Amino acid sequence: MTDDYNFAYLDEETKRMIRRAILKGVAIPGYQVPFASREMPMPYGWGTGGVQVTAACLTPEDVLKVIDQGADDTTNAVSIRKFFQRTAGVKVTEATAEASLIQTRHRIPEAALTEGQIVVFQVPIPEPLRFLEPRETETRKMHELEEYGLMHVKLYEDIARHGQIATAYDYPVKVEGRYVMDPSPIPKFDNPKLDGSPALMLFGAGREQRIYALPPYTKVVSLDFEDHPFEPSKADHDCDLCAASDTYLDEVIMDDQGGRMFVCSDTDHCRCRREAGHVGRLGVAA
Amino acid sequence: MTPLLQVRGIEKRYGARIGCTAVSFDLYPGEVMGIVGESGSGKSTLLSCLAGHLAPDAGQVIFDTRARGPVDTVTMAEPERRMLARTDWAYVHQNPRDGLRMGVSAGGNVGERLMAVGARNYGSIRSTAEDWLGRVEIAGDRIDDRPAAFSGGMQQRLQIARNLVTGPRLVFMDEPTGGLDVSVQARLLDLLRGLVRRLGLSAVIVTHDLAVVRLLADRLMVMKGGRVVETGLTDQVLDDPQHAYTQLLVSSVLQV
Numbered sequence: 001m002t003d004d005y006n007f008a009y010l011d012e013e014t015k016r017m018i019r020r021a022i023l024k025g026v027a028i029p030g031y032q033v034p035f036a037s038r039e040m041p042m043p044y045g046w047g048t049g050g051v052q053v054t055a056a057c058l059t060p061e062d063v064l065k066v067i068d069q070g071a072d073d074t075t076n077a078v079s080i081r082k083f084f085q086r087t088a089g090v091k092v093t094e095a096t097a098e099a100s101l102i103q104t105r106h107r108i109p110e111a112a113l114t115e116g117q118i119v120v121f122q123v124p125i126p127e128p129l130r131f132l133e134p135r136e137t138e139t140r141k142m143h144e145l146e147e148y149g150l151m152h153v154k155l156y157e158d159i160a161r162h163g164q165i166a167t168a169y170d171y172p173v174k175v176e177g178r179y180v181m182d183p184s185p186i187p188k189f190d191n192p193k194l195d196g197s198p199a200l201m202l203f204g205a206g207r208e209q210r211i212y213a214l215p216p217y218t219k220v221v222s223l224d225f226e227d228h229p230f231e232p233s234k235a236d237h238d239c240d241l242c243a244a245s246d247t248y249l250d251e252v253i254m255d256d257q258g259g260r261m262f263v264c265s266d267t268d269h270c271r272c273r274r275e276a277g278h279v280g281r282l283g284v285a286a
Numbered sequence: 287m288t289p290l291l292q293v294r295g296i297e298k299r300y301g302a303r304i305g306c307t308a309v310s311f312d313l314y315p316g317e318v319m320g321i322v323g324e325s326g327s328g329k330s331t332l333l334s335c336l337a338g339h340l341a342p343d344a345g346q347v348i349f350d351t352r353a354r355g356p357v358d359t360v361t362m363a364e365p366e367r368r369m370l371a372r373t374d375w376a377y378v379h380q381n382p383r384d385g386l387r388m389g390v391s392a393g394g395n396v397g398e399r400l401m402a403v404g405a406r407n408y409g410s411i412r413s414t415a416e417d418w419l420g421r422v423e424i425a426g427d428r429i430d431d432r433p434a435a436f437s438g439g440m441q442q443r444l445q446i447a448r449n450l451v452t453g454p455r456l457v458f459m460d461e462p463t464g465g466l467d468v469s470v471q472a473r474l475l476d477l478l479r480g481l482v483r484r485l486g487l488s489a490v491i492v493t494h495d496l497a498v499v500r501l502l503a504d505r506l507m508v509m510k511g512g513r514v515v516e517t518g519l520t521d522q523v524l525d526d527p528q529h530a531y532t533q534l535l536v537s538s539v540l541q542v
Contacts, residue, residue, distance in 0.1 A: 132389075147368065149400075150402070152401040156394050156401065157391060160391055160412070225406055227407055227409050228408050
């Protein structure tokens with residue numbers, strides 16, 4: 001760590017401001033709290049909201065894990081991890097169980113989260129009603145008065161057009177029977193992991209200047225119809241490296257002859273399974 | 287009998303200019319009130335005040351609610367007023383683009399109000415939507431088309447279906463036939479008259495087209511400069527206009 005930066009880049013007053021927003025978010029689960037988002041040394045869309053929330057929550061004792069689409073080794077994850085190594089000097093890890101704070105983009109780790117862990121989500125668009133009702137004044141009013149019929153119009157359109165609820169990520173949820181929340185673009189496969197999670201979940205949207213939160217053990221229900229219930233979906237395969245049948249998979253195109261493989265999107269989980277001796281169709285014994 | 291809607295001394299000003307002032311009337315269940323007047327006479331302002339889209343500067347709009355009887359909707363809590371607006375009230379805009387969600391299919395447009403009041407069964411929402419499309423003479427196979435693919439007349443009929451699906455008791459219509467050609471107008475009027483009579487709806491219809499009120503309205507209010515200058519039974523006002531402006535209005539209708 002160099003002395004050129006305050007601990008975790010942001011100045012202490014900014015962190016206080018963000019912590020106040022986080023506390024308010026925790027007090028009202030699912031409610032979008034406005035905050036004065038700062039310019040960060042990375043472009044919008046790279047997780048500036050998540051980075052600010054992480055910076056405000058980090059302590060020198062924390063162990064940080066950063067994932068992007070489940071992987072620890074992709075650009076976004078690597079650059080944010082390096083950023084905090086340089087500006088906060090905290091320990092980093094790739095193991096979900098060792099981490100006390102996990103910043104994630106588009107996934108929730110496969111390994112069960114535990115009490116005391118914090119998961120920070122990077123959120124591009126925090127407003128679940130945005131694409132149906134572009135007026136921000138109107139959507140705020142709808143949240144205020146709990147007028148959420150419009151959310152079902154979106155699901156209705158899905159079924160009318162595709163025969164099923166085709167929304168595969170960003171799947172809207174209702175928190176504690178009150179606020180409808182956009183769970184950030186995690187696949188709907190991960191939605192059940194939000195419900196009653198022992199870890200604290202924080203959502204930061206930098207460009208949109210909103211923070212919201214799910215305190216531990218919050219009731220989170222995915223919206224659906226009585227005759228078209230919510231189904232967490234995944235590719236109908238096992239992982240080709242570790243043979244896991246219960247994880248979210250990425251499809252990898254292997255050649256131009258139609259060859260493809262399916263691998264766990266959570267690289268840490270896949271590695272642990274291979275080290276424990278599980279071998280998939282295309283894997284080699286570790 | 288309790289009037290469904292009692293309007294008492296409604297006034298709306300835009301700065302020093304008068305939008306509408308000193309408007310009072312009663313509307314009984316099953317009755318259709320027409321409001322006519324030239325452009326700028328305050329009829330649309332009045333309708334917006336009645337429907338809660340604008341806050342009037344003075345006056346009361348007392349609606350006979352199902353739960354609590356007659357309540358002033360101007361001072362009513364906002365959640366209750368918005369609930370009224372999507373259950374017991376309906377508002378048909380002049381331009382169907384204002385009243386429809388153009389990015390959502392016809393079925394979704396009709397179903398929105400149902401989902402807003404808690405319908406959560408896709409099958410029943412869809413069959414209700416199909417039923418209503420049929421009632422406004424839109425073919426069932428257009429249910430998944432977006433309103434943008436509809437003609438102006440169809441869009442207007444879709445807007446009417448979308449509004450009537452929750453069985454409202456009071457319908458506000460702002461120039462429902464504006465911008466449609468005469469044959470489409472005639473069909474729409476026929477449809478509206480049938481629906482209003484069959485469902486026993488009460489309605490407040492704002493228009494500058496005297497033929498529309500002749501067909502649909504039981505009673506008529508003539509507005510000029512933000513004030514009501516003449517009221518009465520429709521046929522009486524149109525056949526024997528008393529006020530100079532009403533006489534001008536009636537004599538200005540083009541004869542074919």
